[in-house]
Amino acid sequence: MSDPRPIGVFDSGLGGLTVVRELVRIMPGESIVYLGDTARVPYGNRSDETIRRYGDQDARFLLSKDIKMLIVACNTVSSVALEHICSNITDIPVIGVVVPGSRAAVTRTAKKKVGVIGTQATIRAGAYAATIGTMNADIKVFGKACPLFVPLVEEGMARHDIARQTAQYYLYELVDSGIDCLILGCTHYPLLMEVIQETVGTGIQLLDSALWTAREAFDILKALGALTERKEGGLAQSAFHVTDLSARFEELASRFLRMELPEVQHVPLEVLAS
Numbered sequence: 001m002s003d004p005r006p007i008g009v010f011d012s013g014l015g016g017l018t019v020v021r022e023l024v025r026i027m028p029g030e031s032i033v034y035l036g037d038t039a040r041v042p043y044g045n046r047s048d049e050t051i052r053r054y055g056d057q058d059a060r061f062l063l064s065k066d067i068k069m070l071i072v073a074c075n076t077v078s079s080v081a082l083e084h085i086c087s088n089i090t091d092i093p094v095i096g097v098v099v100p101g102s103r104a105a106v107t108r109t110a111k112k113k114v115g116v117i118g119t120q121a122t123i124r125a126g127a128y129a130a131t132i133g134t135m136n137a138d139i140k141v142f143g144k145a146c147p148l149f150v151p152l153v154e155e156g157m158a159r160h161d162i163a164r165q166t167a168q169y170y171l172y173e174l175v176d177s178g179i180d181c182l183i184l185g186c187t188h189y190p191l192l193m194e195v196i197q198e199t200v201g202t203g204i205q206l207l208d209s210a211l212w213t214a215r216e217a218f219d220i221l222k223a224l225g226a227l228t229e230r231k232e233g234g235l236a237q238s239a240f241h242v243t244d245l246s247a248r249f250e251e252l253a254s255r256f257l258r259m260e261l262p263e264v265q266h267v268p269l270e271v272l273a274s
Contacts, residue, residue: 001225006031006238007217008062009071012054013041014242014249015150015187016073017256019097022214023071024259027221029230031237033065039244039269042150043076044119044186051121055081057272059089065239068226071217072096075118075185075209079127093220100216101183101209102131105139108205109181112139115174115204118185120145128185142177146170146186153188154252163192167199175200183207191255240264243272 007023007030009016014036023032035058037043043051055077062070069092072078072085078096086094105114116128122145129141149170152163174182182204184190190208197206221227228234242249245266253261 002229003068003221003226004031004228004230005066005068006033007069007071008033008035008065008067009073010035010037010058010062011073011187012036012043012076013038014154014252014256017253018187018190018208018210019071019073019213021257021259022211023217024235026214026218027227028232028234029228030234031228031239032234033062033067033238034240035061035267036240036242037272038242038246038249042119043074044121044147044150046076046121048080048121048125051077052081052084055085056088059085061241061267061272063089068092069217069221070094071213073187073210073213075187076121079118079122079125093224095213095216095220097187097209097213098127098131098185100212101185101207102128102135104207104212105181105183106132106135108207109139109179111178111180112136113177113179114139114141115177115179115182116141116143116185117146117149117170117174117182117189118143119150120147122185128183142174142179144170144174146189149192150186150188153191153255156251156255158191159195163195164199167192167195171196171199175204179204181205181207184209235259236262238262241267243267243269
């Protein structure tokens with residue numbers, strides 16, 4: 001038994017391509033339909049009501065592409081609106097990035113002290129702390145919003161001295177709290193992993209939510225018998241959509257995906273809102 005339909009993935013921008021990258025690595029035969037809402041990025045400073053509305057629109061667009069699974073690759077939407085989205089979709093699996101990242105932290109922390117970094121909305125929602133609390137109430141979670149990390153990545157400054165200074169400004173407080181695991185609660189943050197690890201030291205394990213989400217997607221599809229029969233070539237069969245196709249898109253996209261992107265299609269916001 002197999003299912004050749006694609007996996008749907010959406011994010012507020014291009015950060016979700018880090019999830020796509022891990023999906024391609026783990027399941028190279030699977031095709032993907034990706035939507036990046038680049039016209040309305042970032043979601044992290046929006047109201048919860050707006051985040052839910054945008055998440056609904058993104059999900060509906062992907063459902064129209066006959067997907068077999070929906071991955072909410074945006075930490076902000078996963079934190080604020082995942083339950084809302086799941087309540088409206090019952091015929092295919094829907095997963096976000098919060099539960100996989102939380103589960104990884106619970107199984108890896110020895111000190112029972114876990115840090116989470118993300119957008120202001122992600123940290124404000126407290127979804128990682130709540131999820132980890134349901135898995136192990138003894139674990140203490142320390143959250144820190146890092147709003148400057150996203151523009152640093154998108155400006156190609158992930159290894160610049162400014163990125164190092166910003167990481168020090170944001171992260172030393174978390175280091176002092178005694179954490180031994182740090183969840184990268186934004187899909188942009190894996191591109192800052194080197195700088196973040198330098199800042200926090202090797203005694204703190206970094207957990208990439210994109211990686212753990214892709215692993216969870218594989219486990220679910222395998223359990224359902226819904227993996228494709230293809231063993232490779234999925235990326236060439238994939239489709240990528242954005243709501244604003246800027247001149248720098250290819251440069252940014254290749255930075256996140258670390259491979260050549262197939263043709264990208266522009267989706268007007270009116271289509272999402274219809």
